[in-house]
Amino acid sequence: MKKIFLVLLAVVLITGCAPQAAPTAAGELVKIRLPVGYIPNIQFAPLYVAMEKGYYRDAGLDVTLDYSVETDGVALVGADNLQFSVASGEQVVLARAQGLPVTYVLCWYQQYPVGVASSPKEGIKTPADLKGKKIGIPGLYGASYIGFQALLDAGGLTESDVTLDSIGYNQVEALKAGQEQAAVIYVTNEPVQLDASGFPVDVLRVADYLQLVGNGLITNETTLKDHPDLVRKMTAATLKGMQDALDNPDEAYQISTKYVEGLDKSDPVVQKKILALSMELWKAPKLGYSDEKAWENMQQLLLKMGQIKQPQDLSKVYSNEYLP
Numbered sequence: 396m397k398k399i400f401l402v403l404l405a406v407v408l409i410t411g412c413a414p415q416a417a418p419t420a421a422g423e424l425v426k427i428r429l430p431v432g433y434i435p436n437i438q439f440a441p442l443y444v445a446m447e448k449g450y451y452r453d454a455g456l457d458v459t460l461d462y463s464v465e466t467d468g469v470a471l472v473g474a475d476n477l478q479f480s481v482a483s484g485e486q487v488v489l490a491r492a493q494g495l496p497v498t499y500v501l502c503w504y505q506q507y508p509v510g511v512a513s514s515p516k517e518g519i520k521t522p523a524d525l526k527g528k529k530i531g532i533p534g535l536y537g538a539s540y541i542g543f544q545a546l547l548d549a550g551g552l553t554e555s556d557v558t559l560d561s562i563g564y565n566q567v568e569a570l571k572a573g574q575e576q577a578a579v580i581y582v583t584n585e586p587v588q589l590d591a592s593g594f595p596v597d598v599l600r601v602a603d604y605l606q607l608v609g610n611g612l613i614t615n616e617t618t619l620k621d622h623p624d625l626v627r628k629m630t631a632a633t634l635k636g637m638q639d640a641l642d643n644p645d646e647a648y649q650i651s652t653k654y655v656e657g658l659d660k661s662d663p664v665v666q667k668k669i670l671a672l673s674m675e676l677w678k679a680p681k682l683g684y685s686d687e688k689a690w691e692n693m694q695q696l697l698l699k700m701g702q703i704k705q706p707q708d709l710s711k712v713y714s715n716e717y718l719p
Contacts (some may be wrong), residue, residue, distance in 0.1 A: 419610055430468030430480045431460055431630050435655040437670050440647040443654045445636025454628035478618045479629055483538045484608025484693050488562040491712055494705040499713040500571035501630045502685045503600045504609025506602035506676040509542025513577035522550025523601060528681050531562040531575035539579045542601040551602035583672040606689045626717040634683045634719060641674055652658045685713045
């Protein structure tokens with residue numbers, strides 16, 4: 396992962412002078428391109444609600460979503476080529492360790508969404524039960540890898556205690572075919588699909604063992620310094636969409652069908668369950684607020700993994716000051 400970020404840093408240095416969106420004249424909408432790191436999906440319902448109901452537009456923003464998984468939003472925000480992106484907590488700490496001035500300003504997923512799924516016959520009830528198992532994982536990178544390391548640590552295990560198999564995002568097929576004894580998954584997605592297909596699974600959730608920082612909204616220090624009101628408008632409109640989705644899940648689902656191609660032809664029971672499980676991970680006493688302990692846990696995990704060499708200044712890594 397370090398090598399990946401070194402390459403990204405080189406890209407940032409090369410492209411650092413590229414133009415970016417900036418606040419425009421009075422009355423004009425500020426164009427915001429927002430990378431979300433995944434294909435159109437029901438999990439982005441708060442963004443769809445905010446767009447459909449005009450919450451962004453009312454805040455003076457014209458938001459378009461960038462679904463390209465090749466777009467590295469963290470690097471582009473760090474270079475000030477983009478002002479915002481959706482990113483997971485570990486990405487922000489890793490980026491700061493590489494000198495990218497990114498800051499996390501809105502916590503979307505209060506619970507880390509990664510887990511390990513397995514057939515009940517495997518007897519994996521606790522992290523310690525992972526020992527000796529062959530486990531499929533998308534790859535040795537990203538939130539899936541970080542979350543899996545947290546589960547290993549909770550079970551007193553290391554990678555040498557298991558057999559990891561990089562399988563891409565084919566966890567459902569791999570488990571049903573018996574190719575893997577377990578698989579690293581997103582708790583709101585693959586378990587629902589597996590259960591709907593008649594393949595029930597046991598799930599170990601990272602959030603049940605360690606509080607970490609999930610996906611949220613990031614920006615950069617230049618935007619915070621020069622355009623703090625823009626950040627406040629972006630977080631406020633996003634949170635309004637999130638609260639609206641929580642209050643009216645059926646409406647949020649219907650709105651999402653306009654933005655997610657094929658959603659209206661998918662099994663609504665499955666998709667609504669994915670949305671309902673996602674919503675449980677968003678909830679908090681203060682919607683959107685980052686928890687200091689979660690950031691401390693994330694940093695300590697990355698230090699233990701050797702992903703970063705020195706602790707980062709968490710006061711620069713995240714901020715709650717730009718929330719409503």
